[in-house]
Amino acid sequence: MNIYRLIRDTDISGVSGTGHIADAVEFESGKVVVSWRVSPYSISIHNNLEAAIQVHGHNGATRFEADKTLLEFARKALPMVEDYFTPTYGVFQGGDPRNFTPDPECSTEAERQRHQEACTKWQWEAGELKSPPPWESDCLHVSHPTKAPLILTRSQFGLGINYDSKGRELCEKVKKILEGC
Numbered sequence: 001m002n003i004y005r006l007i008r009d010t011d012i013s014g015v016s017g018t019g020h021i022a023d024a025v026e027f028e029s030g031k032v033v034v035s036w037r038v039s040p041y042s043i044s045i046h047n048n049l050e051a052a053i054q055v056h057g058h059n060g061a062t063r064f065e066a067d068k069t070l071l072e073f074a075r076k077a078l079p080m081v082e083d084y085f086t087p088t089y090g091v092f093q094g095g096d097p098r099n100f101t102p103d104p105e106c107s108t109e110a111e112r113q114r115h116q117e118a119c120t121k122w123q124w125e126a127g128e129l130k131s132p133p134p135w136e137s138d139c140l141h142v143s144h145p146t147k148a149p150l151i152l153t154r155s156q157f158g159l160g161i162n163y164d165s166k167g168r169e170l171c172e173k174v175k176k177i178l179e180g181c
Contacts, residue, residue: 107158
């Protein structure tokens with residue numbers, strides 16, 4: 001899919017004015033939709049880009065300029081999105097338990113067994129499994145008269161690595177699309 005700005009240098013018809021007068025989208029099928037930014041704000045559909053240029057180009061008075069704004073945004077945003085989907089260490093964050101791997105050094109055998117059972121249950125039921133908030137887990141509250149209280153918690157699966165495989169797959173797809181642009 002390609003996005004274009006229609007930039008008119010000379011208004012031959014005296015109707016649409018000059019400057020950025022319309023936007024166009026070219027779909028994978030080759031079809032092009034032109035949406036006007038000026039009154040009467042109409043939309044036209046063309047079989048291909050050449051046909052749209054023939055109708056709206058006015059013999060070179062209007063240019064179809066590729067709009068790279070969305071691509072630039074995607075290129076800038078991708079590193080932040082990848083950071084979001086970077087695996088993290090800690091307690092299970094909820095959702096699909098298959099996106100969590102308990103750390104054998106920081107989880108008990110019972111917690112690893114609960115994790116395995118949750119993964120099996122998730123596969124069969126495709127349901128939502130949430131880790132209880134820390135205050136509902138096994139907690140140890142330590143208070144000191146002059147210092148902030150310390151709260152130690154344990155999650156249902158112990159500590160481990162959280163990752164989002166679907167999010168990582170999405171990032172890889174976006175990377176491939178951007179490489180082709």
